[in-house]
Amino acid sequence: MTAQQTTTPARSDDRLARLSWRERIGYGLGDAGFNFYWAIIGSYLVFFYTDVFGIGAAAAATMVTITKIIDAITDPIIGGIADRTNTRWGKFRPYLIWWALPMMGAGILTMSTPDLDETGKLIWAYATYSLLMLCYTLLNMPYNSLSAVLTANTQERNTLNSTRFFFAYFSSIIVGAATPELAEYFGDGDRYSAKGWQMTMVVYAVIASCLFVVTFFSTRERIQPAATQEKNNPLQDLKDLFTCRPWLVLFVLAMVFMVTMTLRGSSAAYYFRYFVERPDLLGNYIGLQMAGLMVGAMLAATVTQYIDKRKLMMLLMCVVAVLSIVFTFVPKPDRHGVVDIIHNDAVQLDAQTLLGSEPAEGDRYQWLRHDKIFWIIKERVPLAETGQVLTLENAKGQVISVVRTRADGATSDSAELPKEILWMFALNILISIALGFKPPITWAMYADVADYNEWKNGRRATGMTFAATTFSQKLGSAGGSALMLSVLAVMGYQAGQMQAGASLDSIVYMQTLVPGIFALLTALSLIFYNLSDDKLEQLQQELQTRYSS
Template structure:
């Protein structure tokens, strides 16, 4: 058994995910409303644009994964991307939240171009970062710990962004909301770049593909298509992302138009993130006693129940809203570190079955499904808003308010139940995984 990773390295790995959430949390929480209420794009046009870009960007994930798997530098395959792409991502983020004085067609074209640029830059650094967790250690429990710490930082970053961004926009803009958003994204980009650099300098890659491995991209894709546990995780990630994105993206509209207290958003979403960080911290402990498949089924079942319960909460029941939000954070917090440690396990499973390892492709195709899920969620929100007559910055009709409530409760609950059903097909249990690890170790010892 390999010695445990030093805590400095585990913590340093997690720092980068805080940086990623300086972008991701802004996109998930504020970008739709930025486009509709600040930049002046209709809800239908913004939703369509975000759906198209997410769809296009999803297909870049396997490409970046293939390139990263075939990268070879003295710093490793994946770590260099943390410094190569940090500043391009920061610049793209600023451009996305920049509002040039253009006509309706020009504004929409600018939104398409800058959002696509930001998402491609994000992919170029995030895919190698995800893969890095699969090559730092071969021990399943160490992977659970690495990813548990990672998502503590991720949720902390999301909590910081959702709490601080509105105030930063107001302060940096000094009354000019458009300039405030631009400068706020510049600040987040600088902070994120510093965290990416810290991860680069303090982590190491220890697992390499089999000696003399030569594979084509289509071989990698064929291996994944025949990898049953990975296929289950692919659909699981898509479904869970739909459920989470529906609630996160709708929350700003919920507090603005249903509760009529938009200021609560600055504490409502951070309350979820703080609870999720606590849940993520408990993941390594839970996986010591509960099989990963069983744990995931239990978590998503509770998610469905809690999401559905939100439908019964009236706009004046603020304490009940927060109680359910915190409970959802505790339940969903372990989901992300659990899933990412399972992706690393499926990379081992693929090497065990086929004699080939494509770590970055494994994680890239996983984020592909997450982006499809996000795109689908945005499309659902846009369709509901358009159908029910959403009008920006105006009192909403009864139908529009009801649609917002459904997007916060019943619809995410149904997707969570679908995730439970999918997880029953996962067949890489703890006993099988131990055999996979033992066989791989024996093969390497024989070389």
Template sequence: MTERNSQLSWREKLGYAAGDGGFNFFWKNIEVYLLFFYTDVFGLPAAAAGTMFLVTRIIDAFTDPAMGYMADRTESRWGKFRPYLLWGALPLAAAAVLTYTTPDLDSSGKLLWAYATYITMMVAYTFVNIPYSAMLGVITANAQERTTLTSLRFVAAFSGGVIVTWGTPKLVAMLGAGDAQLGWQLTMMIYAVVACLLFFITFISTKERVTGPPQRSNFAQDGKDLLANGPWLVLFWLGLAVIMTISLRNAASAYYFKYFVERPELMGDFLTACMIAYAVGAASTPLLTRFWDKRTLLIWLMIAVGILSAAMYFLPADGIGLIFAFGILISLALGPKSPLVWSMYADTADYSEWKNNRRATGLIFSSATFALKLGGAAAAAVIGWLLAAMGYQANSQQSAESTEAIVWLVTLIPSAFALLAAWIASRYSLNSAELDRIQYQLEQRA
């Protein structure tokens, strides 16, 4: 077995996985709590907050591919991608703390502060996260090892998510001692320190092995290759549909438990149970892929999510046990999604190298990250706009229309996106036999 196709030690697998645990101290807060923080703590109108989430993604349309392009051309004694875990950790930590800080300003000043700090945090996140994600394509070319690596990565990610979803409300209450604004700021300080330590563990534990052929800098050619990469195009739209499914459920859950179930104290427990189910689903992925190929497995999982999410619409507000049961089943079905899709992105990087004799791992993974952030922002925008249209008023008794909108945001709308994702996945063309042939030919070129 060549170094390119190396089997990895558990030290390296767990070290790489630790990084995504760190990222989820930021990302899971953004996905689950940031919109709620802006509307019910920071004091922004729901529509303004939703618009801000979407507007900031325009910047990501430029920064994400630019970061991927830059990382692909970085040369250092630590490799192309690993150094960014050191260079970007502290700026990301600082920007995150400022994002969750509420200044003593009027409404216009607060909105400007929110835009400036959130944009800065997402740029800093891009600077670290895109190189980290691209590392998956260069640590090993072994397809099964990549699936195992991504499974462990997302077990760590969901474990970080468990801490965030369960611990954040409790830490905010404890550290703030009645001052929610202070509680959010101090909570993010703790999360930022832990994330920096996990990034350092990833840096010292991993090695880049897949280098690809030497190539001249040519952004236009890289972009042309990317747009001609059919499997990548399918994955981009698939990732967008799946993250809309997940983000709508997660971000709307705070409103669902506060205003529909009228048991806000259960929100953390519900999201924690879902995160544990996500982790179990992710951990099962290497076993599942021994029986079904990635494409087939993903199609049936998303169909299951669509059916279960639609059925959840009919649950009564006092059916707590059923609400938890459906949430856990949906999360179990969604758990393998992340390991499957991200390992498939690594496969499309190999496909691009095989087809074009050029490797642009960073650019390919930057587009994956952009789809993730775009989907999350679009979900937040949909929530903010729909709530505003239905007459949502923060910390007040909701109208029947706004309550119904909240239920739709957790059930029927995610169901539609899940079924759309299943259809998109059916268009993916790289099966196991084709990937084996590509890997063999790439080895012969090396």
């Protein structure tokens, strides 16, 4: 191997340091904070715009696409600035303090719904969402870069990123499972209440800001660039990246993977409201999805000790593709079993419809209301009505089921999940576990690429490396949101009305088949990645020798 030489920087002697659990956990809690924003954006924001704020699907698609592209363009700019930031706290840590409060304000404004006409709503959405994503970039890009300067030890980075994504997914579980419940609680029983969504974001934003402060105080930057490097043109940093084969592969991988994640996350609300017709299960579904992702992230550090990161990623993405295709063939449940009442009009429920079987002489019925305690924990409260038909008025937000007792004592509970829904949940969990490996592995790979560029070109551009990567992620996220909303618009989606035909089929495919296709493309892109674990170990030793001599 040969590489350009550079002025020896003033560096800590613990470049390959092993991190304490205090520092690993402190860093990981920062990503928990970010996911109080990102999880609600990825899983609920599109649904919020169309079904709560009242923006049309086509207009929302255009808005999300334009704002995310603009936001993505800012990433390399912020990356270049962060690389050239010098404070007594380091290059990247200070941003966690400087921008926590502005991001809190932007998040709350994004989930606020002033009484405006259609044009005013769009202007508000453009302005607040753009502000939120700009603040997110100013916080998240330096945070991502921080992982590459805590240590250059490859296995430590794997462990650090597994710890990070454990906390990221843990907070995502909370957001995924609790958001519908919190929106309903703050909305006085109405989960589609604008006030409920705004107050939910207030809670999340306050928690996130506290976690950013914890990360600031519990981490330390150890790896510094050469003293002369900060005078380099940022355009040279970009040129280095776009001539770096491993980074180009990761650029494509991140973009395609984010399409997969965005489609799965943002289509789930539509899938359960209009296909499964069980919106009461949405929080459970997304919460367990995040739990699966967390399990995958926890396993990543251990599994990568035995399998090369590139080979492991290719295998897992193929598994996701196969399972997603299987998911496509899970049929619509033949009965609903539980009714989630979404309006205050008089409702008449028939036990025969909920149970999916004919009544018989001597049948007795007990209607029950599901009072939520926490996430999947519910108390079923018996109602006074015991006939086959139940009539309710002003019952918006109530979840109702029925238990039938035959003359011979046999019982049937409509709340028992149909086998189709059990298959949906099982496949969702398996797909999520496989997908959970990807973030900790690839974020470790981005740090490896920063070291590779330093070894190859004699210059270190950590911030630019991560910023250009998040640029590709945001393009993928924008592409996923725009694809889903555009398809819904073309297929005739009408918010709040039951879907049928092409509109319903498109919702199903966006949750199942299409993410599987993009997962397969992710696997194929890794064929061209040529930075093996063995090669990384060799160049790390060369860098250690270079800067200690």
